[in-house]
Every structure is written in structure tokens, then in C-alpha cells.
Amino acid sequence: MAEPTAPAAAPPAAPAANGRAATKVRRVRQVRELGILLALVLLVAVTAAANPRFLTAQSVRDLLLGATVLTILAVGQTIVIITRNVDLSVGSVLGLSAFATGSLFVAFPDLPVLVAVAAGTALGAVCGALNGALVAAARVPALVVTLGTLYVFRGVDHSWASGAQINAADLPDAFLGLSTATVLGVPVLAFAALAVVLAAGWYLGSYRSGRELYAIGSEPAAALLSGIPVGRRVFAAFVVNGALAGLAGVIYAARFGTVDATAGTGLELQVVAAAVVGGVAIFGGSGTVYGAALGAALLTTIGTSLAVLRINPFWQQAVVGLLILAAIGLDRLLAVRTARRLRGGAPRGA
């Protein structure tokens, strides 16, 4: 409390009692992420036991590839949700970026792949900047703004495409090759997603501005009073999320080859679901991108698993729904228990 000289960055791990509390909270978070990992491992184990072909190299590759788009989107969404905001426009941003990338190749067939990746990501960042400016500068609620831009970006996509469709034949082989290229048997795109997860996790965990995002989400007013540039941080979170949605759009185009104006429709709630399943608190201030990435992996694996287990594929969405409810129920339980332990922990000493 009384540290007039260092009012800044988020949970300071300094004095004794505070440090103990912080450790406990951290342990709960780790338990939470281990739980998701355990669920994922269990799912894979059960499915593999029922049908060993589930673990062939090809099917694992498909699984990893299938999870990349959702994982990258979930990482971006987590960064925004941690600040007590939300971005519902990511599905539309993905669609716009995917179509833009395809159109770029139609116009310039010899374009280097890296330029296309950069262009798609930059377009996403611009969309994110628009969201961020409306939320941070014009101070309107993120849920409303991004619901609005969900429609705006999708509408722009539709009027640009006006019924046209990009086909795999329009795209250069070098670009489509992104989705089949592997290193040590692992798809390159999966490595890209992993890099995004690790970079974001490292940033959020170890950088001062990253910790400040948690502080903002825990209590925006307090964050502002302690000198954190709330508006600038929130704006940056939206730009990063937009850029990641743009990158996901490029990957979408490379992976499916066929892109029309409906690409990524309805994806936004799936992304939020992945983050929530991964233990990211919907009201901000808590959760990690590792959890969100595991959540995305779990949601994508369920679909494949059910098919392999010969369970009616129509059950997939219902199972996802149950999983979301179980995840938030578990979070609530852990939060109540932590609160009780923190309150009762001090007298006992421990």
C-alpha cells in the first residue's frame, strides 16, 4: 500500500504478505492452465486409444494446422480482454484481410509472399486502430463499437467482393505452399502460431507495459490514478489484436485457397469462447495467452475427436457450449476459493 515512490507497474512482488498472496494467485492460475492442458491430453489420449490412426503424422499435422487461425485470434483477443474490453470485429477483420490478400495476388501474381503477409497484417492493424481510436479516444464502450465495426468491415468486404470469389487457381503456389510446408514434420504455420503465443506471453508477463494491461483490466480508474497511460495502452491492445486478426486472415487465405466475402463469419464468439475456456476472465485483469491458446487447441481438437470417436458430429457444438460453461464455473470456484484463502491465510501465518 504505502509505496509512494513506486506507484507504477501491476502486481508488485515485493513485501512479504503481498508476495505470498501473489504467489498463491499465480499458483491458482497455473493450476487452471494445467487443467486445460490435462483436458486436452486426456481428449487426445482417449481418442487415440479408440482409434490409433488419430495420432498418425498426417492427422496430427491437420490438427495443428486447424488450430492456427483460432489460436492467433485467441491470443489477440486475450490481450484486449485483459484490459476489460472486447473485440467482436475480429471475424470481419479476418474476412477483409483474407480477401485483400487474395485480391493482391490476383493483381500482382509475382508478389513475394512476405509482402502479402505484411499487407494483410497491416490492413488488420488499421482496422484495429479504428476500433482502438473509437474506444480509447472517443470513449465509447468496446462491446458496442466492435459490434458496429463487425458490420462495417463485413459490409466493406461484401461491397468490395460484390459476389466475386478468390480461387486457389488465382493464388501463386509459393503462397498456397505455406499451408503444406513443414519443418521437422511440423507445419510452418503451427510454428508461426507458437511464435505469436510465446511472444505475446513473454510480453504480457515480463514487460512493464504488458503488466500495465493487467492493471488496467483489474481497475481502470486505479490504473489511471497510478499514472498508467490507459488510453494509449488500450489503443495499442486493439491495434495488436487487429494486426493478429489480419495475419490470421492471410493464413486463412493460404490454407483454404478459396475466399469469398463471408470468410470468418461468426468466428468472433468462437474466439471469445476459446479465451474464456482458457481461463481468461471476461471482465479483464486475469488470464494468460498460454491458457487462451490451449483453449483454442481444445476447441479445435474436440471437433476432430468426435468424428474419430464416431460420435454424431452434430454433438460438437453442444459439447463446446458445455465446455465453456464448465470453464467459467471452474473459474468462479477457483476465484471464491482463492479469495477465502487470501482472507483466512494471514492469521494462520502458513
Add this chain to the structure above:
Amino acid sequence: MALDRRLFARWDTAVIAALAVSVLAASLAVEGFASGRNAGFLVLDIAAVALIALPMTLIIITGEIDLSVASTLGLTSAVMGHLWVAGLPLELIVVLCVVLGAVLGAVNGLLVTVAGLPSLAVTIGTMALYRGLAYVVLGDRAVADFPFSWTGAATTPIPGTPIPWIAAAIALLAVAFGVVLHATPVGRALYAIGAGGQAAAFAGIAVLRTKFWLFVTAGAVSGLAGVFWTLQYASARADNGYGLELSVVAAVLLGGVSIFGGRGALPGVLAGVVLLGTIRNALRLADVAEDALTVVTGALLIASVLAPNALAALRGRRRPADRPAPGAAADPPVPTQPSTSGPTRELS
């Protein structure tokens, strides 16, 4: 706060004015808009959104949200088809479907009130769950052999007018919801809950019980909308009403209801629903590509939250000292928040 309230009242009237202007403009500029036939189409087009927007308004005013409404619509539609194939009489099926909707709403309500979970996350979960169950019930089949005496009735106009019967049902429900919200203690309680749940609880309002019944109501109305949707399109499918939840939320917010809860009124919401429907309808008649119209929806939605803020900023510069408006004492308690915390306070 009094300043805010006046501005929101102004937004309400602004939406109604915008509606009047767009109807007038469309009648003059778009051929075929100002016909009875088209008015009937317009009503059928917005019926489901209008129905669900009524309970959604009440829920958002209490500071909660329900994203599962469209999936509830889809599940009741699927169950309706399943029961019809199983040979039940339609009268019974309709009742069962509305009850089913209420039960689905009760599940949301229990998870939010008893388990204390955030409604945004809960209803994203039940949105997936209910839609998933709809596919479990009906798969990707469609049931389309409902008797014409029923499907025809869904779109039949009221004798002597081009307006279909559903408009009367919507009007009846809208009056009922409007009276409850604006003329009863329950309605005042909803605003108090949205303005500050704890203060409302201290004032003796049964916050949790009220919220629970709101979710039940939303479920029942969504079930009713599912029945109507099925009959209107003469087709029971698991994907009926897919994505409708965002249209409903957009219409409610456009109507001037604050996503923070505690503010908004039903006339504005109804004007918002009809405004979106009118613009869609007029542009469609004018041969503007349908999907591109979503730009208009989105832009209106952003404007609806941007305009009051911009006006407030403008007024604040002109007259920094805000004096309470007459009647401000009767307002629900509004917690004073430092305006500086604006950008990140939603969802709370």
C-alpha cells in the same frame, strides 16, 4: 448525471426523428416502398428481431446481456419440427415450444443468479450449447410439411389492411413490456438494478429474483419467435435465426439503451428496430447489394454511442457547471464515476 439523462432522452427522440425522415425519404425516392404490400413484407422481415428486442431491452437495462436468444429460437424451431414429425398436434407443440424457451431461459437465469457467473460468458456458452442441441435434434434436415392453414396464417394480413397479424401480436407485447418497464415498480427496479446492483439490493429490491425472471421471459419470447419463424418460412431447421442475437443487440443499443445498464426506453428501441428494417428494405428495393447494407447498420450503431458523447463534450465546453434538471430527484440512484475512467468501463 442529469445532463446525461437529458441527452439520452434526446437520443430517443433522435432515433424516432431519423425513422420518420428515412420513411419519408424512402417513400419519395424508392419506387415501391410506399405500398401496402411492401409494408407487410417489412413487418414480416423485422418480426423476430422486434419480438426478442422487447425482453432484451429489459435485460440490458439491468446491466446484463443474453446472447443465447437466437440459439433458443433455433432450438425451439428444431424441436417444433421434430415433434411435428413425431405426430403431435400443432396446438400442443406451440405451447411446448414456448415452455421449452422459458426453460432454456431459466438455465441462463440460474447460471447468472445462483452460480453468480457473468451473463456475457454464460450466454456465449449456452449460445453454443442450444445451437448444438438444435443440430442434435434435427441434424441438417429440414421439416417443411407444416399444414398450410398454419403457415399461411403466419403471414396472412389483418382483414382490410396489408399488415400481417404478427404486427398485432408484437404491438400487444410491446405495450405490455412498455407498461411494465415505464409504469410499474418492477420497471423502476430494473433501472435501479442497472444503475447499481448493490444499491438496489440495499433498497430492498430482489435483484437476483428479478434477473432470473427476465432471463426466463427472454427465453419464452425467443421460443415464441422460434415458432413464428418456423411457420413464417414454413421450415424448421437447426440453423434458423443464426446470428440474429447480434442484430437484436444492435437494434436495442441503437434505440438508446446503455450497454452499462440503467438507461434506455422502449419507444426508442422499437424505433431502432423499425429504422434498421426500413433502411434495409428501402436499399434492397433500390437494388443496393444486401450484404453491403451491413455497413449502414454498423455505422448507425457506432453513431448511436458516439453522438451522445460528442454532444456531452460540446455542451461541457459551453457550460461546465451542470445543474440538476427538474425531476432529477426521482431518478434512480446513479453511482458517481470519475468521467476519466470512461474508455474501459464497459462490460462492468
